[in-house]
Amino acid sequence: MIARFAIRLFLAAMALLLAAPLAVVAGVSINEKKSLTFPPQGFSLAWYGEIFAEAGWRNALFASLGIALASAALAVIVALPLAWFLWRRHAPWARLVQLLGFAPFVLPPVITALGFLSFWNAAGFYGAAWTVVISHGIFFVTLPLVTLTLGFEAIDGSLVEAAATMGADEPTILRTVVLPLILPYMISGFAFAFVLSLNEYIVAYMTVGFTVETLPIRIFNSLRYGYTPTMAAVAVLFVVIAAVVFGLVARFGDLPKLLGAWSPRED
Amino acid sequence: MIRTAPRRLVDYAPIAWPALMLVLFFVLPFGLMLAVSFFRRVPGGFYQPDFVLANYARFLTAFFGNVLGFSLGLALLVAVIAVALAFPFTYLLSRMRRRQQVPWLVFLLAVLSLSEVIIGFSWSTLLSRTAGVTNLLVLIGLMDQPVSLSPGFGAVLTGMTYQAFPYAVLVLYPSLSRLDPTLTEAARTLGASPLRSFFTVVVPALRNAILATVIMVFVFALGSYLLPQLLGRPQQWTLSVLITDQAIYQSNMPFAAAMAVFLVLVSLALVVLSTLLGQKEGRT
Structure with missing residues (x-):
């Protein structure tokens, strides 16, 4: 009784701690005046409109x-053939490529960032808007790689065998058996990469810090000129x-x- | 299912594209950074190819030693606190029914994916004088007037632990949810209280997983680049902040690269260590 x-x-304390900063930010985002006060004074959704206006x-x-x-x-397109190859082919050396796919996510992000800075600078494309797409695609390739690896492992091998016995060649098996089964894992890998890229600073x-302003960059840049409820609205x-x-x-x-x-137990 | 070894050239095609992308856009930038760390800085410009050790020699200064010591100590403190909170939490989470776990997992993932900019902004608001938590204390009469709790060491520690907690939970989650439930049931049958069976059965059984998680969270915390800047004072800046500062504001790429190489070595050594710990766990 006491234990329960x-x-x-x-659990309630942990939930409260996790939610507290977000709750305060949500609170200040509805302030009526352009000031950060909590508890909020008045009610206004104008700051949310500001994001679009x-x-x-x-x-x-x-x-x-x-x-x-x-x-x-891009992350999914790079991860999919790699995960498929690791699953379908017997090639121990391919683990090395897999390791490369995991590396960007495990190392401190500042290192990958600095690597890209030197690279794009040397290549002469520093500041071009598309460079951030490739950089993020590689930086977050780990996420679809993990979900797709799980997805391929979950496929019942006998399905593939059955299709092969019935005379289906590799592309047909891929199209009719493997891809439909792997689709949910592709989507979740895409979703993880999407949300993290959105938040990446x-x-x-x-x-592209000096040519393109993403939302996290804009928030950071405006922090210098003081806090506004609009920033809180963006955070929310x-x-x-x-x-x-994720829901x-x-x-x-x-x-x-x-x-x-x-996977869930039968009970 | 029979996995065949690739034989013909066309069999290699599926891996050629991801391998090319990763070599071109990860290995190459990485190698370039390594090279830049030996380049000579050109004041006012960028850098020119050379082979000097001056960038590494700067590690030997007292200033750098302090930053390094502070970064490692802070990351360790964050890792220990985060795992100490995350371990019992994850244990309880993994014992819930799946349907109950899902909202928690969604919430944890949402917090984990939050930009450091937003976490920093949120905590500095929560700890501020005008909108902060001290206003509530004033409201209920525990304090006379609201005070500002940020910037400072406490704010940096809190923000970084907040950021690291969901990460620690998700690193611990697989091993805890795969823990054989009969272990604790046996302990309970033999008369151990829930708390006692947690400390004498669950914790020792996952000793290596806990240690591996502390190391992973340590590396994660080492990578925090904005929170020390947003919630701390310059004396609380860590190696990651310093790297960013040197690269962007001081335009000293060679020195920034040298520090980054150093950070890679520390992180890699630790990650390898935690992988070895994890493998040991798998065998026994």
């Missing part, structure tokens, strides 16, 4: 969305986007399994 109460209390914020929003969509697509800053927008995207992944896929739990 203590567990509830601990003010050209600077609107451009940053669209730049961020465009970069996130393109780079998440340091790689974007070091590649980010939390909502992340929660909606959808959970709705249409098995989130615990994607994050490494065994």
